[in-house]
Amino acid sequence: MAADPPKLRTWIAANERLKKLKNAFETKYGESPLFFAYAPGRVNLIGEHIDYCGYSVLPMAIEQNILAAVSANSSGVIQLANTNPQYQDFKVSCTTEIVIDRGNPKWYNYFLCGVKGIQEQFGITSLAGMCCFVDGTVPPSSGLSSSSALVCCSGLLTAEANKKSLSKVALAEICAKCERYIGTEGGGMDQSISFLAEQGTAKLIEFQPLRATDVRLPDGAMFVISNSCVEMNKAASSHYNIRVVECRIATKMLAQARGVDPSGLLKLSQVQTALKASLEEMLALVDEVLHPEPYTREEICRFLGVTSEQFATELLSANTQILTQFKLHQRAKHVYGEAARVMRFKSVCDSGPAESVQLLGELMNRSHASCRDLYECSCPELDQLVDICLKSGAVGSRLTGAGWGGCAVSMVPTEKVESFLQSVREAYYLPDPRRAAMEKQSLFVSKPGGGAAILLAD
Ligand code: GLA
Numbered sequence: 001m002a003a004d005p006p007k008l009r010t011w012i013a014a015n016e017r018l019k020k021l022k023n024a025f026e027t028k029y030g031e032s033p034l035f036f037a038y039a040p041g042r043v044n045l046i047g048e049h050i051d052y053c054g055y056s057v058l059p060m061a062i063e064q065n066i067l068a069a070v071s072a073n074s075s076g077v078i079q080l081a082n083t084n085p086q087y088q089d090f091k092v093s094c095t096t097e098i099v100i101d102r103g104n105p106k107w108y109n110y111f112l113c114g115v116k117g118i119q120e121q122f123g124i125t126s127l128a129g130m131c132c133f134v135d136g137t138v139p140p141s142s143g144l145s146s147s148s149a150l151v152c153c154s155g156l157l158t159a160e161a162n163k164k165s166l167s168k169v170a171l172a173e174i175c176a177k178c179e180r181y182i183g184t185e186g187g188g189m190d191q192s193i194s195f196l197a198e199q200g201t202a203k204l205i206e207f208q209p210l211r212a213t214d215v216r217l218p219d220g221a222m223f224v225i226s227n228s229c230v231e232m233n234k235a236a237s238s239h240y241n242i243r244v245v246e247c248r249i250a251t252k253m254l255a256q257a258r259g260v261d262p263s264g265l266l267k268l269s270q271v272q273t274a275l276k277a278s279l280e281e282m283l284a285l286v287d288e289v290l291h292p293e294p295y296t297r298e299e300i301c302r303f304l305g306v307t308s309e310q311f312a313t314e315l316l317s318a319n320t321q322i323l324t325q326f327k328l329h330q331r332a333k334h335v336y337g338e339a340a341r342v343m344r345f346k347s348v349c350d351s352g353p354a355e356s357v358q359l360l361g362e363l364m365n366r367s368h369a370s371c372r373d374l375y376e377c378s379c380p381e382l383d384q385l386v387d388i389c390l391k392s393g394a395v396g397s398r399l400t401g402a403g404w405g406g407c408a409v410s411m412v413p414t415e416k417v418e419s420f421l422q423s424v425r426e427a428y429y430l431p432d433p434r435r436a437a438m439e440k441q442s443l444f445v446s447k448p449g450g451g452a453a454i455l456l457a458d
Contacts, residue, residue: 002167005156005195007454010036017067017135018455021083025069025133028081032457033069033133035160039152039452040065041138041145042193043225043409044400045202046367047342049375051187053247054269055339056206058215058346059189060448061197062225064137066149072161075129078115080108083135094127100181102318105235107134109182110147114154117178118164128161139441141231143401148190151179156195156452168195168451169210184234185244185317197451204346215349217448218356222417224410225400226389226424227442228381229435232405238319239404243331243375245320250290250332252304252315254282257289262304268335279340283333290329297324327376334374341367361396361411368398368408377403385428386410392423409446417445 012018018036025033040061047057080090090108092098098116100109111134119127134153138146155175159166166174172195176188192205196212203212217223234240248266255262260274272282301311312321341363348359368386372378378386382399385408389397394410401407412420421443429439 002169004165005168005171005452005454007456009458010455011458021067021069021133021135024083025071025131028133029071029079029131031071031131033131034071035157035457036067036069036455037153037157037160037452038065038067038455039149039156039194040197040449041149042190042197043144043223043407043446044189045223045409046345046364046398047189047338048367048371048399048401048403049243049377050335050338050342051189051205051207052185052244052267053187053251053335053339054207054267055335056204056342057189058202058204058342059193060202060223060446061193061451062138062144062446063449064139064144065449066134066136066138066146066153068135068153068157069133070157070161071131073129073131076126077129078127079131080111081133082107083133087134094129095125102181102183105147105182105233107150110150110179111154113178113181114151114156114175115158116181117151117155117174118158118162120178121166121174122162122164124162127158130158130161132157139227141233141406142227143232143399143403143406144225145190145194145401147182147235148175148179148186149194151175152191152194152452156454160454171195171452173210182235183317183319184240186234186240193451195452197449199450200448202448204342215346216352217349218352218360221357221360221395221411221413222445222447224389224394224412224417224420225407225444225446226385226410226428227407227438228379228385228405229432229438229442230379230381230405232402234402237404239377240402241317241320242323243377245316245323246326246328246331247335248315249295249300249326250286250328253300253328254285254289254332256304258285268332269339272336279336279343282336283340286329286332286336290332292329294325294327300326330374330376334370337370337374338367357395357411357413361394364396364398364409364411365390371399371403375403379404381405382408385424388424388427389420392427393420421445
């Protein structure tokens, strides 16, 4: 039986953050919250941009989360407020259709995704009224999944306020699906780890069916997160969906080239399954079938035997309609290579050889190189930061999350952590006043945290 998210009884007065949020809630709404809900952000240790291709990824939850205080009522209205004054209040009726402004990354649109996901799952015509006060500690637009944590928190609290019970797996799947209302075609890693995480362990997340398996990280090393301070908001740009689309097209091209009917195939993992090939064989196939020069629409249409209209409606997303060039060889190479690195990372963790830390570090470094050179989802500041991290004592360092900005994650031998932090501080943060001002929340050690939960006041 799949487990439900835990409901924990908590002594609010003993927790400063909960106490403050409760007070803010009472001042704002003139009543006490009925319960709290939280969902963590995550750091992906390895397996970037492969979840939407059907391949397993290896993240861990971080301590930073999205927390909400909630009361349920019969007002017929959902009222939202955020402790961050940059995020304005919002109100929506419980009976009119929830409309999510696609490509508009305002904070409440993510919240609404979670509400809509639960509403659709149960066919609820009139949702419970709610007052919610949200407090987030996951740095936004930094690749640590603040937006998915908000969607997950919202999905969880909406289910609770409407007295609906769902397993963690079901919640993860609903939240992965409903976050796509915002316009990005995410793969499900972030929502899965937010619900399925457990304190003290990273997880191998597999899809179809969704499963999370513990991955014991080696003793003797710690993971340090460092923010490049370059903001990247997936929903505000088309970078992310362009990669999703390129992988989808590569899937069809590889299938077609090997005489497999491409019509039902959308993910690179599906061609591998259809061909019963190993990842190494898929890498060789990519070299054989796809050329490194960018493909034009015409060439793809000709190869697949589809019209330009079919191409636009069946393969492109709303925000990628204007694309004219597609790098298929490089993207597919990254995906199959990265999928293999994830499996290798897991098996090194499982077998725990003496040189584990070194081996995992190398895999992380190769992952970064592949993200930078083949998938082109890094940026100069992230590359510089990764470089500094390696020179400062990390055995492995790579961008984490969608990329094009955001954070790097580094694996650092425990005895070197202090000098590592000092050296990264001096080389990356202190020379730049903007970065220096953000350093406290930008450079920190992270241990595997627990998953989303409901908190009831004691
Ligand atoms: C974002 C998406 C995930 C995943 C990563 C890249 O975080 O939400 O589904 O694709 O980017 O690995």
